[in-house]
Amino acid sequence: QKEVEQDPGPLSVPEGAIVSLNCTYSNSAFQYFMWYRQYSRKGPELLMYTYSSGNKEDGRFTAQVDKSSKYISLFIRDSQPSDSATYLCAMSAGTGRRALTFGSGTRLQVQP
Amino acid sequence: DTAVSQTPKYLVTQMGNDKSIKCEQNLGHDTMYWYKQDSKKFLKIMFSYNNKELIINETVPNRFSPKSPDKAHLNLHINSLELGDSAVYFCASSQGLGGNQPQHFGDGTRLSIL
Numbered sequence: 001q002k003e004v005e006q007d008p009g010p011l012s013v014p015e016g017a018i019v020s021l022n023c024t025y026s027n028s029a030f031q032y033f034m035w036y037r038q039y040s041r042k043g044p045e046l047l048m049y050t051y052s053s054g055n056k057e058d059g060r061f062t063a064q065v066d067k068s069s070k071y072i073s074l075f076i077r078d079s080q081p082s083d084s085a086t087y088l089c090a091m092s093a094g095t096g097r098r099a100l101t102f103g104s105g106t107r108l109q110v111q112p
Numbered sequence: 113d114t115a116v117s118q119t120p121k122y123l124v125t126q127m128g129n130d131k132s133i134k135c136e137q138n139l140g141h142d143t144m145y146w147y148k149q150d151s152k153k154f155l156k157i158m159f160s161y162n163n164k165e166l167i168i169n170e171t172v173p174n175r176f177s178p179k180s181p182d183k184a185h186l187n188l189h190i191n192s193l194e195l196g197d198s199a200v201y202f203c204a205s206s207q208g209l210g211g212n213q214p215q216h217f218g219d220g221t222r223l224s225i226l
Contacts, residue, residue, distance in 0.1 A: 037132075044155070046215070092212060094211060
């Protein structure tokens with residue numbers, strides 16, 4: 001079993017829909033959570049960064065962390081065709097010589 | 113002005129050859145990384161360097177050798193290329209060391225082994 005699980009999709013939604021992307025994880029030591037967006041033939045770019053549990057909102061994007069359930073989510077409101085990309089969750093136990101552990105990504109397609 | 117740049121973008125070569133990929137970051141970051149992304153988009157850490165010191169060295173064949181001449185540059189040399197090395201290799205950098213640091217990625221080097 002992988003440390004971080006993410007449904008690969010593809011997830012296809014109509015323009016304007018609310019999108020929910022999720023990751024589950026097994027390591028209870030994880031406390032830093034990130035979402036990256038990766039367009040085709042590009043590198044991942046940081047979208048959201050949260051520490052510990054709770055919500056964080058940035059424009060149309062909301063990140064939620066539920067540490068008790070070991071579950072994180074990214075919500076996209078009013079989705080646009082330009083949101084079509086692969087979304088990768090990433091997480092870490094913290095500082096020091098620790099690497100990020102990535103999910104395998106969910107491919108999202110927003111249909112105009 | 114590109115923050116993390118990798119060269120070349122594409123690399124097509126034969127099995128058994130030796131090749132290098134270069135990475136440069138102009139963000140003033142202290143830590144740089146190499147990742148391998150397979151066909152299923154899974155990103156796996158290979159190496160990380162902090163101020164030219166090797167910090168993370170995951171279970172990677174010793175045919176892969178990173179080199180950091182200064183903290184703005186991290187290169188990856190691969191000897192005796194094998195079919196299984198075909199993947200996209202990403203360089204990344206972060207302000208400091210640690211998994212709490214957001215990482216900035218280059219656009220990848222697509223390596224195809226014939």
